[in-house]
Amino acid sequence: MSDTTRYERGVAKLNEIYGEKGKLLLDSLQDIAPDLGRYVAEFAFGDIHCRPGLDPRSREIATVAALTALGTAGRQLRAHIHAALNVGCTQQEIIEILMQIALYAGFPAALNGIEAAREVFQERSQNK
Amino acid sequence: MSDTTRYERGVAKLNEIYGEKGKLLLDSLQDIAPDLGRYVAEFAFGDIHCRPGLDPRSREIATVAALTALGTAGRQLRAHIHAALNVGCTQQEIIEILMQIALYAGFPAALNGIEAAREVFQERSQNK
Amino acid sequence: MSDTTRYERGVAKLNEIYGEKGKLLLDSLQDIAPDLGRYVAEFAFGDIHCRPGLDPRSREIATVAALTALGTAGRQLRAHIHAALNVGCTQQEIIEILMQIALYAGFPAALNGIEAAREVFQERSQNK
Amino acid sequence: MSDTTRYERGVAKLNEIYGEKGKLLLDSLQDIAPDLGRYVAEFAFGDIHCRPGLDPRSREIATVAALTALGTAGRQLRAHIHAALNVGCTQQEIIEILMQIALYAGFPAALNGIEAAREVFQERSQNK
Amino acid sequence: MSDTTRYERGVAKLNEIYGEKGKLLLDSLQDIAPDLGRYVAEFAFGDIHCRPGLDPRSREIATVAALTALGTAGRQLRAHIHAALNVGCTQQEIIEILMQIALYAGFPAALNGIEAAREVFQERSQNK
Amino acid sequence: MSDTTRYERGVAKLNEIYGEKGKLLLDSLQDIAPDLGRYVAEFAFGDIHCRPGLDPRSREIATVAALTALGTAGRQLRAHIHAALNVGCTQQEIIEILMQIALYAGFPAALNGIEAAREVFQERSQNK
Numbered sequence: 001m002s003d004t005t006r007y008e009r010g011v012a013k014l015n016e017i018y019g020e021k022g023k024l025l026l027d028s029l030q031d032i033a034p035d036l037g038r039y040v041a042e043f044a045f046g047d048i049h050c051r052p053g054l055d056p057r058s059r060e061i062a063t064v065a066a067l068t069a070l071g072t073a074g075r076q077l078r079a080h081i082h083a084a085l086n087v088g089c090t091q092q093e094i095i096e097i098l099m100q101i102a103l104y105a106g107f108p109a110a111l112n113g114i115e116a117a118r119e120v121f122q123e124r125s126q127n128k
Numbered sequence: 129m130s131d132t133t134r135y136e137r138g139v140a141k142l143n144e145i146y147g148e149k150g151k152l153l154l155d156s157l158q159d160i161a162p163d164l165g166r167y168v169a170e171f172a173f174g175d176i177h178c179r180p181g182l183d184p185r186s187r188e189i190a191t192v193a194a195l196t197a198l199g200t201a202g203r204q205l206r207a208h209i210h211a212a213l214n215v216g217c218t219q220q221e222i223i224e225i226l227m228q229i230a231l232y233a234g235f236p237a238a239l240n241g242i243e244a245a246r247e248v249f250q251e252r253s254q255n256k
Numbered sequence: 257m258s259d260t261t262r263y264e265r266g267v268a269k270l271n272e273i274y275g276e277k278g279k280l281l282l283d284s285l286q287d288i289a290p291d292l293g294r295y296v297a298e299f300a301f302g303d304i305h306c307r308p309g310l311d312p313r314s315r316e317i318a319t320v321a322a323l324t325a326l327g328t329a330g331r332q333l334r335a336h337i338h339a340a341l342n343v344g345c346t347q348q349e350i351i352e353i354l355m356q357i358a359l360y361a362g363f364p365a366a367l368n369g370i371e372a373a374r375e376v377f378q379e380r381s382q383n384k
Numbered sequence: 385m386s387d388t389t390r391y392e393r394g395v396a397k398l399n400e401i402y403g404e405k406g407k408l409l410l411d412s413l414q415d416i417a418p419d420l421g422r423y424v425a426e427f428a429f430g431d432i433h434c435r436p437g438l439d440p441r442s443r444e445i446a447t448v449a450a451l452t453a454l455g456t457a458g459r460q461l462r463a464h465i466h467a468a469l470n471v472g473c474t475q476q477e478i479i480e481i482l483m484q485i486a487l488y489a490g491f492p493a494a495l496n497g498i499e500a501a502r503e504v505f506q507e508r509s510q511n512k
Numbered sequence: 513m514s515d516t517t518r519y520e521r522g523v524a525k526l527n528e529i530y531g532e533k534g535k536l537l538l539d540s541l542q543d544i545a546p547d548l549g550r551y552v553a554e555f556a557f558g559d560i561h562c563r564p565g566l567d568p569r570s571r572e573i574a575t576v577a578a579l580t581a582l583g584t585a586g587r588q589l590r591a592h593i594h595a596a597l598n599v600g601c602t603q604q605e606i607i608e609i610l611m612q613i614a615l616y617a618g619f620p621a622a623l624n625g626i627e628a629a630r631e632v633f634q635e636r637s638q639n640k
Numbered sequence: 641m642s643d644t645t646r647y648e649r650g651v652a653k654l655n656e657i658y659g660e661k662g663k664l665l666l667d668s669l670q671d672i673a674p675d676l677g678r679y680v681a682e683f684a685f686g687d688i689h690c691r692p693g694l695d696p697r698s699r700e701i702a703t704v705a706a707l708t709a710l711g712t713a714g715r716q717l718r719a720h721i722h723a724a725l726n727v728g729c730t731q732q733e734i735i736e737i738l739m740q741i742a743l744y745a746g747f748p749a750a751l752n753g754i755e756a757a758r759e760v761f762q763e764r765s766q767n768k
Binding site: 102103104105106107108109 | 486487488489490491492493
Binding site for chain 2: 455456
């Protein structure tokens with residue numbers, strides 16, 4: 001597969017999962033690190049997120065769980081809570097995932113995840 | 129709900145998800161930190177893992193993802209790869225989750241997750 | 257012990273350690289994740305913080321040290337610096353704990369801890 | 385204060401806290417990174433651990449808590465569980481500290497801390 | 513070497529690497545943790561950063577990489593991106609280091625590093 | 641650029657940096673996660689490590705620093721200490737990088753890095 005195909009496939013996946021926010025991420029990197037944006041599209045979304053072996057909902061559950069446990073990526077956590085909701089998770093399922101993480105990374109990680117979820121839920125309710 | 133009920137419900141959940149390994153964990157804590165074992169049963173499994181709002185397969189996907197991203201809990205990661213397989217994930221889905229984590233916590237986290245998965249898959253193939 | 261007793265005991269402990277901030281935390285979770293608030297009260301404070309085997313001052317020293325080392329939970333670190341002062345640590349002891357963490361988690365963790373302490377000390381001096 | 389004084393004061397503190405294990409650490413660095421050993425003695429123990437503002441027991445509680453939360457330093461965690469016992473903590477207090485960390489860094493961190501404590505307790509019971 | 517010499521040497525190194533920001537850091541600690549500022553000068557800069565075995569550019573590459581990977585020290589990361597540029601790295605090299613970290617600590621760590629770099633590059637372009 | 645070119649370029653880079661160990665890594669993934677091996681070759685080494693904007697020695701300094709700071713990837717740290725030596729770092733420079741990390745991620749991270757370096761140095765001295 002050529003790099004162009006991978007890039008286009010990745011941008012399509014980004015749009016499918018994130019809506020407009022995907023394009024905004026790539027645009028924000030254009031002036032300072034355009035190749036990092038290209039790798040996000042080609043590799044992260046064109047290669048990995050497009051793989052057939054795991055459904056998109058499970059991919060986003062894994063991603064939300066990992067980012068909540070790490071606790072160092074608030075912006076990306078909010079983006080992937082959006083994504084998880086976009087591919088079929090309910091708000092209650094997001095809350096359950098975050099509470100599950102309290103067991104494995106501690107209550108502060110879960111509580112910070114809840115604040116991220118609160119922002120995302122409010123943004124979506126205002127955009128309805 | 130009384131503590132006894134929570135404990136019994138947690139032990140039942142531990143058995144359902146882990147099989148015999150659940151009992152081994154509790155037994156191994158008996159001499160040194162029995163109350164920690166009790167909290168694992170009562171709170172982690174009796175309270176959280178028994179909640180109805182998220183299916184067991186999704187709970188284990190979240191747990192495997194979180195533990196792989198943290199990279200500090202090899203023993204628990206192997207236990208939860210077993211658990212994920214016990215509640216319906218396929219071996220290929222486990223591999224997909226681990227590759228997904230490469231994006232969010234780096235290749236070494238994913239590669240170490242693969243070694244954990246290799247041990248689990250071999251143990252299960254020998255026990256068939 | 258029934259869940260009600262654990263909850264009530266936990267809320268009492270939260271009030272004892274945090275003052276009003278404990279109730280604010282539970283209230284803030286009421287609309288989005290009330291059960292997480294309940295677990296914080298029942299398990300974190302009703303079960304663990306109420307255990308007799310370690311004095312409250314030592315529990316808060318351990319908590320401040322852990323949160324400073326992790327570096328991912330600024331809000332909780334500030335809350336537990338308040339709590340440590342409430343249960344008998346002096347401001348100088350807090351600073352000593354944070355400097356101690358420089359050895360084990362690096363200078364940036366300690367320096368960020370100092371900024372958290374500065375906020376807490378200022379808030380308390382304004383409320384006198 | 386001269387570097388010689390700091391070094392000698394640090395070695396004395398290392399011996400006081402760790403017994404023979406302190407000398408073993410410095411010796412083990414002699415062939416590969418002697419200056420790192422020197423900094424451990426001069427700065428970590430000669431400067432920080434000798435400060436008067438916090439008692440040795442509280443310093444070790446903070447250290448055990450931080451290392452358990454980080455989860456990346458098993459050898460150092462075992463050394464500081466020894467040290468905590470040497471400066472006045474009881475075995476039960478160590479277990480309480482580790483359980484406390486379950487709240488802030490998750491159950492796997494606490495469970496791995498328990499395994500470290502088990503090794504230390506056994507070693508000390510055999511050396512009696 | 514006496515502590516005074518180490519302090520003075522460290523302050524000189526701080527000025528050389530950071531310019532005025534070094535003094536600002538020490539000043540900001542003066543009221544709350546002056547000894548931590550002293551250790552930053554004496555040990556971090558007077559001892560380690562002054563060692564002859566590694567050139568300053570390589571030291572800052574290592575520091576930027578470590579802080580980006582940890583993801584918990586935004587303020588220090590920005591300071592060390594400044595420092596790396598001050599000791600000879602180009603802006604493009606900074607971006608390359610950050611992209612390299614995507615492999616070892618994940619894309620969110622790299623993307624957050626890019627945001628830190630953006631702030632630093634803008635600040636420097638405004639001060640020209 | 642086609643995927644085949646990226647793969648071949650990545651394998652050549654892996655061989656250049658790691659010698660035989662690169663092939664061993666890819667071989668070890670063949671039975672369990674061959675696509676992860678392919679991504680390591682295509683993306684990590686074919687895309688990122690081949691970029692012209694940063695010299696290979698600086699890339700390995702950044703990688704050794706990041707892995708030492710994370711503290712969760714002993715096997716990969718040893719591989720990249722080998723790689724750093726292969727692309728022009730001296731053993732003394734490796735030790736300096738590890739001591740530098742003590743400042744930013746704590747002494748235990750540095751001490752564990754020293755143990756990794758010891759293993760690598762011994763292996764290389766035996767293979768001479």
